[in-house]
Amino acid sequence: MSMSTSTSTSTSTAAGAARRTTSSGRDPGGGRVGGGLFDPAALLRSLPEACRKLDPRVMVKSPVMFVVEIGSVLTTAYAVASPGDWFGWAVAAWLWLTTLFANLAEAVAEGRGKAQADTLRRARTGTVARRLTGGAEERVPGTALHAGDLVVCEAGDTVPGDGDVVEGVASVDESAVTGESAPVIRESGGDRSAVTGGTKVLSDRVVVRITAEPGDTFIDRMIRLVEGAARQKTPNEIALNTLLASLAVVFLIAVVTLQPFASFAGDPQTVIVLVALLVCLIPTTIGALLSAIGIAGMDRLVQRNVLATSGRAVEAAGDVSTLLLDKTGTITLGNRQAHEFVAVDGADESRLAEAAQLSSLADETPEGRSVVVLATERYGLPERDRSDVRGAEWIAFTAGTRMSGVDLAADGAVRRIRKGAAGSVAAWVRGNGGTVPDAARALTDRIAEAGGTPLLVAEADARGARVLGVIHLKDVIKSGMRERFAELRRMGIRTVMITGDNPLTARAIADESGVDDFLAEATPEDKLALIRREQSGGRLVAMTGDGTNDAPALAQADVGVAMNTGTSAAKEAGNMVDLDSDPTKLIEIIEIGKQLLITRGALTTFSIANDVAKYFAILPAMFAAAYPGLDRLNVMRLDSPQSAIMSAVVFNALIIVALVPLSLKGVRYRPRSADRMLRRNLLVYGLGGLVTPFAGIKIIDLALSTVPGVR
Amino acid sequence: MGPVPSAALQLLAMAAVLGLVHRPLGDYMAGVYRSHKHLRVERWAYRCVGADPDRGMRRGAYLRAVLAFSLAGVILLYVLQRLQGVLPGSSGLASVGPAQAFNTAASFVSNTNWQSYAGERTMGAVVQAGGLAVQNFVSAAVGMAVAVALVRGFAASRDDGELGNFWADLVRGTVRILLPMAFAGAILLVATGVIQNFAGVHEVGQFTGGPQQWNGGAVASQEAIKELGTNGGGYFNANSAHPFENPNGLSNLLEIFLILVIPFSLTRTFGTMVGSVRQGYAILAAMAAIWIGFCALMMWTEFHHGGPALQAAGGALEGKETRFGVGGSSLFATSTTLTSTGAVDSFHSSFTGFGGGLTLLGMMLGEVAPGGVGSGLYGMLVLAVIAVFVAGLMVGRTPEYLGRKIGSREIRFAALYILVTPALVLVLTALSTALASPPHSVLNSAATAVSHSHAHAFSEILYAYTSAANNNGSAFAGLNADTDWYNTTLGIAMLLGRFLPMVFVLALAGSLAEQRPVPETAGTLRTHKPLFASLLVGTTVLVSGLTYFPALALGPLAEGLAS
Numbered sequence A: 001m002s003m004s005t006s007t008s009t010s011t012s013t014a015a016g017a018a019r020r021t022t023s024s025g026r027d028p029g030g031g032r033v034g035g036g037l038f039d040p041a042a043l044l045r046s047l048p049e050a051c052r053k054l055d056p057r058v059m060v061k062s063p064v065m066f067v068v069e070i071g072s073v074l075t076t077a078y079a080v081a082s083p084g085d086w087f088g089w090a091v092a093a094w095l096w097l098t099t100l101f102a103n104l105a106e107a108v109a110e111g112r113g114k115a116q117a118d119t120l121r122r123a124r125t126g127t128v129a130r131r132l133t134g135g136a137e138e139r140v141p142g143t144a145l146h147a148g149d150l151v152v153c154e155a156g157d158t159v160p161g162d163g164d165v166v167e168g169v170a171s172v173d174e175s176a177v178t179g180e181s182a183p184v185i186r187e188s189g190g191d192r193s194a195v196t197g198g199t200k201v202l203s204d205r206v207v208v209r210i211t212a213e214p215g216d217t218f219i220d221r222m223i224r225l226v227e228g229a230a231r232q233k234t235p236n237e238i239a240l241n242t243l244l245a246s247l248a249v250v251f252l253i254a255v256v257t258l259q260p261f262a263s264f265a266g267d268p269q270t271v272i273v274l275v276a277l278l279v280c281l282i283p284t285t286i287g288a289l290l291s292a293i294g295i296a297g298m299d300r301l302v303q304r305n306v307l308a309t310s311g312r313a314v315e316a317a318g319d320v321s322t323l324l325l326d327k328t329g330t331i332t333l334g335n336r337q338a339h340e341f342v343a344v345d346g347a348d349e350s351r352l353a354e355a356a357q358l359s360s361l362a363d364e365t366p367e368g369r370s371v372v373v374l375a376t377e378r379y380g381l382p383e384r385d386r387s388d389v390r391g392a393e394w395i396a397f398t399a400g401t402r403m404s405g406v407d408l409a410a411d412g413a414v415r416r417i418r419k420g421a422a423g424s425v426a427a428w429v430r431g432n433g434g435t436v437p438d439a440a441r442a443l444t445d446r447i448a449e450a451g452g453t454p455l456l457v458a459e460a461d462a463r464g465a466r467v468l469g470v471i472h473l474k475d476v477i478k479s480g481m482r483e484r485f486a487e488l489r490r491m492g493i494r495t496v497m498i499t500g501d502n503p504l505t506a507r508a509i510a511d512e513s514g515v516d517d518f519l520a521e522a523t524p525e526d527k528l529a530l531i532r533r534e535q536s537g538g539r540l541v542a543m544t545g546d547g548t549n550d551a552p553a554l555a556q557a558d559v560g561v562a563m564n565t566g567t568s569a570a571k572e573a574g575n576m577v578d579l580d581s582d583p584t585k586l587i588e589i590i591e592i593g594k595q596l597l598i599t600r601g602a603l604t605t606f607s608i609a610n611d612v613a614k615y616f617a618i619l620p621a622m623f624a625a626a627y628p629g630l631d632r633l634n635v636m637r638l639d640s641p642q643s644a645i646m647s648a649v650v651f652n653a654l655i656i657v658a659l660v661p662l663s664l665k666g667v668r669y670r671p672r673s674a675d676r677m678l679r680r681n682l683l684v685y686g687l688g689g690l691v692t693p694f695a696g697i698k699i700i701d702l703a704l705s706t707v708p709g710v711r
Numbered sequence B: 001m002g003p004v005p006s007a008a009l010q011l012l013a014m015a016a017v018l019g020l021v022h023r024p025l026g027d028y029m030a031g032v033y034r035s036h037k038h039l040r041v042e043r044w045a046y047r048c049v050g051a052d053p054d055r056g057m058r059r060g061a062y063l064r065a066v067l068a069f070s071l072a073g074v075i076l077l078y079v080l081q082r083l084q085g086v087l088p089g090s091s092g093l094a095s096v097g098p099a100q101a102f103n104t105a106a107s108f109v110s111n112t113n114w115q116s117y118a119g120e121r122t123m124g125a126v127v128q129a130g131g132l133a134v135q136n137f138v139s140a141a142v143g144m145a146v147a148v149a150l151v152r153g154f155a156a157s158r159d160d161g162e163l164g165n166f167w168a169d170l171v172r173g174t175v176r177i178l179l180p181m182a183f184a185g186a187i188l189l190v191a192t193g194v195i196q197n198f199a200g201v202h203e204v205g206q207f208t209g210g211p212q213q214w215n216g217g218a219v220a221s222q223e224a225i226k227e228l229g230t231n232g233g234g235y236f237n238a239n240s241a242h243p244f245e246n247p248n249g250l251s252n253l254l255e256i257f258l259i260l261v262i263p264f265s266l267t268r269t270f271g272t273m274v275g276s277v278r279q280g281y282a283i284l285a286a287m288a289a290i291w292i293g294f295c296a297l298m299m300w301t302e303f304h305h306g307g308p309a310l311q312a313a314g315g316a317l318e319g320k321e322t323r324f325g326v327g328g329s330s331l332f333a334t335s336t337t338l339t340s341t342g343a344v345d346s347f348h349s350s351f352t353g354f355g356g357g358l359t360l361l362g363m364m365l366g367e368v369a370p371g372g373v374g375s376g377l378y379g380m381l382v383l384a385v386i387a388v389f390v391a392g393l394m395v396g397r398t399p400e401y402l403g404r405k406i407g408s409r410e411i412r413f414a415a416l417y418i419l420v421t422p423a424l425v426l427v428l429t430a431l432s433t434a435l436a437s438p439p440h441s442v443l444n445s446a447a448t449a450v451s452h453s454h455a456h457a458f459s460e461i462l463y464a465y466t467s468a469a470n471n472n473g474s475a476f477a478g479l480n481a482d483t484d485w486y487n488t489t490l491g492i493a494m495l496l497g498r499f500l501p502m503v504f505v506l507a508l509a510g511s512l513a514e515q516r517p518v519p520e521t522a523g524t525l526r527t528h529k530p531l532f533a534s535l536l537v538g539t540t541v542l543v544s545g546l547t548y549f550p551a552l553a554l555g556p557l558a559e560g561l562a563s
Helices: A002-022 A040-045 A047-052 A063-081 A086-124 A218-227 A235-264 A271-281 A284-303 A311-319 A349-360 A366-379 A422-431 A438-449 A481-490 A503-513 A524-536 A548-556 A568-573 A585-623 A628-633 A641-665 A674-705 B003-034 B040-049 B059-082 B098-109 B125-155 B166-192 B219-228 B249-273 B277-303 B308-313 B325-338 B353-364 B375-394 B408-434 B451-469 B484-513 B530-562
Strands: A128-133 A136-141 A150-154 A163-167 A169-173 A184-187 A205-210 A306-308 A322-326 A332-343 A392-395 A403-410 A413-421 A453-461 A464-477 A494-498 A517-519 A541-545 A559-563 A576-578 B201-207 B210-215
Touching: A040 A047, A040 A086, A047 A086, A063 A086, A063 A235, A063 A271, A063 A284, A086 A218, A086 A271, A086 A284, A086 A641, A169 A205, A235 A271, A235 A284, A235 A311, A235 A585, A235 B375, A235 B408, A235 B451, A235 B530, A271 A585, A271 A641, A284 A306, A284 A311, A284 A585, A284 A641, A306 A311, A311 A559, A311 A585, A322 A524, A322 A585, A332 A349, A332 A366, A349 A366, A349 A403, A349 A413, A349 A453, A349 A464, A366 A464, A403 A422, A413 A422, A422 A453, A422 A464, A438 A453, A438 A464, A438 A503, A464 A503, A481 A494, A481 A503, A494 A503, A503 A517, A517 A524, A524 A541, A524 A548, A541 A548, A541 A585, A548 A559, A548 A568, A559 A568, A559 A585, A585 A628, A585 A641, A585 A674, A585 B375, A585 B530, A628 B530, A641 A674, A674 B375, A674 B530, B003 B166, B003 B249, B003 B277, B003 B325, B040 B166, B059 B098, B059 B125, B059 B166, B059 B484, B098 B125, B098 B484, B125 B166, B125 B219, B125 B249, B125 B375, B125 B484, B166 B219, B166 B249, B219 B249, B249 B277, B249 B325, B249 B375, B277 B325, B277 B353, B277 B375, B277 B530, B325 B353, B353 B451, B353 B530, B375 B408, B375 B484, B375 B530, B408 B451, B408 B484, B408 B530, B451 B484, B451 B530
Parallel strands: A322 A494, A322 A541, A494 A517, A541 A559, A559 A576
Antiparallel strands: A128 A136, A128 A150, A150 A205, A163 A205, A169 A184, A306 A576, A332 A464, A392 A403, A403 A413, A413 A453, A453 A464, B201 B210
16 A cells, blocks of 8 residues: 555656646646736727727617616716716716726627637638549639538648548648647548648648538637627526616616605706716626626637537536546546556565566557656666667567567576566466466456556576566556545536446546546446436536547537547537547636636626615715705715715726726636635625725725816 | 513514424424315315316416406405495495595405505495405415415426416415414404404593594404414504504514414425425524514614604604503514514604614515515515525526526516516606605695605605505505505505516416426535525615615605704
């Protein structure tokens, strides 16, 4: 046991580094989902677009801000009617600014996507396809291709459209789509046959069958997504909009009916003041930022190289309660690694280590290399390669023999060392006149039961053949996975490991990695059945997949993330594509989904809580003339009625700008239980929303009172 | 014992007794609504309306049954009053005029019991017993039925959208809950000295300047269901301030208990029916916190009001009965306005500016703490849906309450529910202040031009519509509401304020019942924790507080802050 602990420490450095590179979006400090950068200059650049959005036909989509725009028009009309009144002009100006700030937030959010779209568009334009028609080749523009066409791509050609390689193998530069400059291999058949339009063939020649109609290629869809043109309101956004609209209606009624009440009290109010009150009361802060939050959420995914086909999927990610993870590549590093050497029958451990090292020098598989590494790192053997050993005849590992080894000739005697699959080596020992001791068999059985793979090491010389010991190969769990799973558990997400291994091995790995459950010897049908079972219990399921046989499960899952290296069938079936093909990213996607919802909820709470202070600013200002006692509600001791109302209006406008960075970055998110998250967010955004405007309005009032003529 | 400790003790004793009783009563009610057996008298009732009590109803059918039953009640009550003059046994009282008959019919069917008439001088025995008393029972049972339908929406294990059977809920609520409890309540009231007889009018000699009459009657039996069903319509015009209805401090406390017992206990029924009593406790905690807070505030403002006359009297005693004192009156006033009862043992108009404001605000909260029988529970659950929605987003999931997703459909119904009453109250109050004649109904004339009484006059009108639209029925005495304008508009406010919310509640219930429940995980917002209960209190106060703040500022706040 102590051995296994020290092993995992020794591998953690490498694995840790791997994780940092694969999840580039996470800052090394831990849990937080990093936000995109916010550049204040972006506000200025987006100004023209923000002005274009003042079109009422656009504004009407956000009921709250539409009310503000109507209010702006109304106050402007009244200001024009009595041009000598600075107050009317000032309120009108700030209401227009409020409207503009809301549009600015949306325009900035969209602007970030547009830059990405432009890069993509460049990749798409002007490709010429070499279409095969009846064996002959003709040159046609890429946009003239239809699904089913066959095209030839050779080194230097740009792939004219999405499709599958049906002939040949080539290395392809996909940096235009993924941003990753290392070329990838694409070949006919199997799970690496899909090519994307706009990518570049670097070597060899392939024939591609086009699968997408023009205008509907992967890049086209990406452009539409990042530009926000395909953006539809998500279910939660619709629900929130309903709530906001009804709040707007409530306050509209409260303000419209206030005028007869005021007249009854003998103190009718001007339309400008009433509009100012209305705009302050309706939830403009969240109303202004709502669509920016949604766009920014999609954008955060794009920054992590994930494309979602709909905002709905991003939201669903936040609701996921069951996560299906493939073992290989997600929970464990890709390959098994040598974990320890166990000597049998009193054989010398260092002799075993040396034998293991020598016999593995000719084994170029990752497992073989890991044996060499273990021998040096843990057993202190000198590093050496084949050229350091004299008089050696190397026997390379092959899938047929399932063994590797070396024959060393020294002083006329030949010492032959072999290591490999238990059965093969045992046969070799017996063939050389030796016996396999029961202890060795017991050892291999025990390792197999623990989920590991036993390899036998044996040698044969003049004295005969004997087993030296066993190499324990095991799956290496990526570092930090146990913590990640614990985190997920705290977030209420159950993790299920999917593996082709037998149940025994699967259980061992599941126990070690801390995953909640596992599905062993999984076939695609098993996966699909598991997803359906979870869903029938009301749970939302997320999974990743890349093969064509994953497609049904990807389609069935609520969040199906296809790897970009996967087949087009898989990419079609899922509702997200990970361009980095990193299965652990699913966890980040879930966090982004949650962060999106939290940001909406937090700003809604903040917005509503703000109203209390605004009432205390505006109502005494309106009615202290009729009922002097009401001046006792003027707890902020604001300077004059007009500056009080102005301060509330100005605060209401400025808070939108102040919160644009937050809405684009998303509120701080750390995986923790719902209770703790609610307590924190209520404190920050509920209580903060109650207190902040008191301070903000007072400060603005102090500033205003220094302006001559405001009193 | 001084009046202040006595008041505090009354409040604590009431809370303790309610705490003890709510569990067994709540569980009993859950048993009643989940029962599969029918009593003989119930079977007879089902045959009368031709209903199959075992047939599950979806939201549409349930709503149609509620509306049909209530419409029939309005028509019957209207016709009874209009024909009173020709009906036998009406003690020679004339038929009621159309506007007042409509108002009264709307009032009793909507569980409001707003009375624009003086009971003993307008309604004869036939109307009282055959119309008003019947509605006292069944209008309360309708409220409970709708609440139970909503609870079934949360509790449904199948996603077939069935909400139970309205006729079964109505009949069982009446026969197994309200009738036996009213019977027991009446006996207890008689024991405290409330009259119960069939004696007529007695001439009892000369008092300052004229003959005085004492009316006998079956007061205790009506008193019991008046409080128990959160109805509030008194036998006498003076309501529970009348010594025959409410003779002493003990009867006062008993009546307050009867007002509160079913609404508070329904939280237990809710918890039991959704399979988690802790969920019921959270709702109970939120209701209790508001009720206790309001009671304490009310006592504070009534005991410590400034003004030399009030200080000399040891509290604001104008309009309060000395046998109840400031404490008993405050407790009664708070409890009657935080429920949809509207019975009064003191005159809310005479309370201090802030005190009057509290009675108003209590109703403006939507009467949810603990609210009317049934209506309090469904009102609070709708607010819980709103609170869950905002809080649920803040924990990063699509909001869920009791395993049901709160999506746009649910939010739409909840938002419409929240919209109805403020819209009715504010628009009708605005019309009444803006039009020429309605303000003249204000008796302590608005024309005196002292701004102080302007604010009070405004409070009277605001109070009338708040009371009607929230189905409370209490009045800020001082407004003559027996005019065509008020009879008609208040009647409309009562009907829309009762049945539009029911439409949305049943729509919400149906939409919840059609969902497949989502299992709870560590990522789910826990709605049985103190944090959520406080959030619910905050939502309740904030939603209505923000809506009504301007109106309150021009009424009770202006009045209260003036001194």
